[in-house]
Amino acid sequence: MSQKEITIYDIAEKLAISAATVSRALQNHPAVNAKTKKRIVDLANELGYQSNKFASNLRKQKTHTIGVIVPRLNSAFMSTVLSGIEKVANNAGYNLIISQSFETHDKEAQNAQTMFNNRVDALVISLAYDTKDYKHLNSFIKKKIPIIFFDRVADKIDATKVLIDNFKAGYQATEHLIQQGCKEILHITGNLSRNVYNDRFEGYKKALEDNGIKYDQKLLICNDLSEKAIEDCLKNDVLKRTKLPDGLFITSDPSAAYALTILKEAGVKVPQDMAIIGFNNDLISRVCEPAISTINYPGNQMGETIARILINHLNGESDINYMNTVILKTDLIVRNSSLKKK
């Protein structure tokens, strides 16, 4: 830490040329000839010269960093989105600072404050399970630092949102099960105060209604979709019911795969006794037996879209304030877990 910093003046002195030439060469300026450039760059590397992006950022009031807050890094869907954001942002010269809220409002607020103090140029956020208000984002809004919400978005804030049509996806999944002959469709999902789960649930209810099936609240189970929660609700509730539901719409593929495993162990035949449909189209849905029907949710494209919108805004090419909502396309993917009628 306390080592002497190598400057362009040190390089200039050693090569007996001007500091201005060194500076231009290190920025790959065309006015410096290739041979000189090489001598300068080689010496810079040898001496361990570090361009002072940090100080230059401070002057420009830009950090070229984008803050990203996600509920959990450890999720196939999230890692696909992050991969898409990182790819586009990195190519445009932006770094990602990533943190996780662990599904709590407090940690999310704390992470937002840290990112604000670190002067990220933009914030990308998918809300925690229990985030109730958005006060922790006020400082960004006041300072006109662009915010993009994705997947789990805030309806009450006037910021850009990138998401899918969760209502439609929920409707499609449920309608598919009904078309396969299911009449009692269990819906296992997350916290209904989050748009993604609420909208899918509304789609589920509407599909039932449109097909003359009365909504039964005993067929709705909300939990955090963890392995523990899935095991719990199936073993201690669903599998003990006198009559098993004949369909299951569960809003994540890992949960669907895990539920399938538990149901099979309990002797439930899928799809004959219970047809299953998941959500996301993760690899896990394809390797199960039977393979699990699902809704294709293009996480990678979502990530790339988010980064492109932000970078165009930050570069002044387009104004994010005119773009309120971007809805990405989803598809119903039918596999054997739900095909009662072949």
Added chain:
Amino acid sequence: MSQKEITIYDIAEKLAISAATVSRALQNHPAVNAKTKKRIVDLANELGYQSNKFASNLRKQKTHTIGVIVPRLNSAFMSTVLSGIEKVANNAGYNLIISQSFETHDKEAQNAQTMFNNRVDALVISLAYDTKDYKHLNSFIKKKIPIIFFDRVADKIDATKVLIDNFKAGYQATEHLIQQGCKEILHITGNLSRNVYNDRFEGYKKALEDNGIKYDQKLLICNDLSEKAIEDCLKNDVLKRTKLPDGLFITSDPSAAYALTILKEAGVKVPQDMAIIGFNNDLISRVCEPAISTINYPGNQMGETIARILINHLNGESDINYMNTVILKTDLIVRNSSLKKK
């Protein structure tokens, strides 16, 4: 961007108190009484005051950021490690800058340079598939910026490594298949110039040797373990062989799950015709039918360990230079995909 920055002087003026008091209050100094502190903090929030961590970092020559370069973000194993690093780093007040090399040396070198210029306090790296030399890390070494390698490590650099005993794990996996009666064990794995794959391969060979089975190089297939590569080598090679191998040791669980699906489709009975063992203990290995035997690789603990070592070093509590290699424990997990003898 061009908005006027709120300073402690603005807050001091509005409250008719000294800037020093404002500064102390915002740092939660005990000398300022609670009531005054609250007035100051409330006004700071209202005005959108942003603590200048950025400039203060510049003065202190510390950024409180840790750079992390991984081959791909989109991997269950990597996201588990990242989640562990982030959790510990975040609690200690450090931010993570994360980037992916997309398995190429060039992108890895470019990302390392960006992180160096952004003055990360430390670098955490798992090497790309084709990284051949480590010149791109010289600037860190010269500047005494600590580097921790994990999983895919560089043997030739004197830096801290956090990994598992890949030789032992490869030996155990192979030995288990031999104990189940396998005599021709196919080994599908990654680039052997990476330690993780080479060490597992050496373990595989040693287990064969110790059990009097001659190593046959036709039973070694190296590729990038992508879905495409797995499909390719199975459909266009393995499944066309006159005699099928009776065992398969494949060094990642998603690949093992995908291979299982393809083999089952082709009518191969698992484990009777071919016993399978994977690597990592991802959820995907548990939901397959049959469930896939594997090596438990504690990604989350690996991430937490890495972050703790770094933070202890950065806080001056322990010196990373005395810690060369940390080896985490793995376990053989036997499931039905390899149980020929029940």
